[in-house]
Amino acid sequence: MTVYLLRRILQSLMVLLAMSVIVFVGVYAIGDPVEILISPDADQMERERAIAALGLDLPLWQQYLVFLxxxxxxxxxxxxxxxxxALQLILNRMPATLELxxxxMFLSVLIGLPLGLYAGLKxxxxxxxxxMAGSILGFSLPTFWVGLMLIMVFAVQLGWLPSSGRGETVQxxxxxxxxxxxxxxMHLAMPAFNLALFKISLVIRLTRSGVREAMLMDYVKFARAKGLSPTRVTFVHVFKNILIPVVTVVGLELGxxxxxxxxxxxxxxxxxxxKLIIDSINVLDRPVIVAYLMVIVLMFITINLIVDILYSVLDPRVRLESKA
Structure with missing residues (x-):
């Protein structure tokens, strides 16, 4: 286990280094923030001072070394x-994104698992x-359109939920x-459901296919032959085994x-x-864009590692360490 973790951490550091090069070059080679940030009325001396203050007067490879x-x-x-x-700006906005x-993901599991289980059993x-027809709609409907419809119905017409913002917070x-x-x-309900709609459809179809496959396995037939109740067969023998792919996919989908x-x-x-990254792209705020992408890469790597460990816990046949 220790060897596996050390190996994965080393691989993660290599991935971070490679992604930092790709992200930095890709972002810093496109557009010129000086044209947006500096007033058109500024003279050449003012432009040069602003460029030097932002560190944009150095060659790209030197800017990357300074960044590294x-x-x-x-x-x-x-x-x-x-x-x-830039990192502080992202960390200040991170709780809102993590909540969402x-x-x-909580809604996708809470709604998708029971519906997928029912669809698989019957x-x-x-x-x-x-x-299943509803799951197809969940895959097909565009997120922005669903969000606008939710606002129109529940915020404008019914007035049950607020249409924007985050509401009251606790520090x-x-x-x-x-x-x-x-x-x-109340502020979280609509955006969370809107973001969860695709994931709900994914969990439904994944759970249904897992149940249909598990019901044909020998261990389920043997459990029925022993006279176990349908409830026990479903939740002890079937449900536990279909959790393995569900946990894997849900964990990866979290990233x-x-x-x-x-x-x-x-x-x-x-x-x-x-929202911060969209605003930063509009004004070519390069440090925020790079910092955001690096934080996202780090999240993906961490989530993948946690999913691998959970997979081995749920399925004892999976071993994290290769045997000589």
């Missing part, structure tokens, strides 16, 4: 627009057909969290949910990392 040296100290650059550390992502029933360890307040839950919550945050004006 600072990154090793935990400094991912300073925002051109806010004049604050975990809320979406595949020919009317309810199962309705569930814990210097970070603001909204899921600890009733008003925060994509965090990374691709941009549309939902934009539609609902949710003050998370996604």
């Amino acid at each position: 040296q600072n990154a090793l100290r935990g400094d991912l650059g300073r925002s051109f627009v806010f004049n604050e550390p 992502a975990f809320g979406a 595949p020919d029933s009317v309810g199962s057909r309705v569930i 814990i360890l210097g970070l603001h969290w909204s899921f600890l307040t009733a008003n925060g839950w 994509s949910t965090i990374a691709f919550s941009v549309v939902t945050e934009t539609v609902f004006a949710w003050p998370g990392m996604g």
